[in-house]
Amino acid sequence: MTEQALLTTLLRLLFLAAGIEAKPAGLMLSDSKKQLYVSIVNFLAxxxxxTGYSEDTIESLEVAKQCLESAFHLSDAQNDKIDNLLTIYERGLKASLSSPAPAPAAQTAAEVSPENKAVAESLKTQGNHCMTEEKFNEAVTCYSKxxxxxxxxxxxxxxxxxxFF
Structure with a gap:
């Protein structure tokens, strides 16, 4: 299976788990859904x-962007015409500031120590090895750790x- 096919399959599986049905290539998405997906892709791009992100974060962002583009058959030409998600969010936030309801406080993610990152990467590699040997339970354990x-x-x-696929 090619990397692109794997990413597409993975995204579709994630959407199914979340209760979202990705449309096959022959079906049209509603304009609002397509604009939402394109705005997410624009935000990821x-x-x-x-430059403030780690290599792992950049890799994760690129994978997510490619998955969305592939799963929903989005093109770069479409991406240029729609604002990114952050712009849309900021507009909505600005509009809601006049509302009396207070916005919930944002939580900041705790930093992961370099030691934990190294051990986690080792566990990922071990999980990948288990996958090639079809030791699926062991792979799940490694990835979970x-x-x-x-x-x-x-x-x-x-x-x-x-x-699980």
Whole structure:
């Protein structure tokens, strides 16, 4: 299976788990849904240019962007015509500031130590090895332990999810 096919399959599986049905290539998405997906892709693309992210985060953002583009058959030409999600969110937030309801406080993600990142990467590699040997239960265990050590790396979640496919 090619990397692109694997990413597409993975995204469709994630959407199914979330109760969202990705449309086959022959069916049209509603304009509002397509605009939403394109705005998410635009946001991910803009975040890829942010030099403050780690290599792991950039890789996760790129994978997410490619998955959405592939799953919903989005093109770069479409992406240029729609604002990114952050712009849309900021407009909505600005409009809601006149509302009397207070906005919930944002939580900041705790930093993962370099040691935990290294152990998590080792567990991911071990899980990948288990997958090639079709030791699926062991692979799930490895990926789950990696997630416990570094819950901010989407690759670990994706790898664990692939085991169930």
């Amino acid at each position: 803009s975040e890829l240019s942010n 990696a997630i416990e050590l570094d819950p901010h790396n989407a690759v670990y979640f994706c790898n664990r999810w692939v085991v």
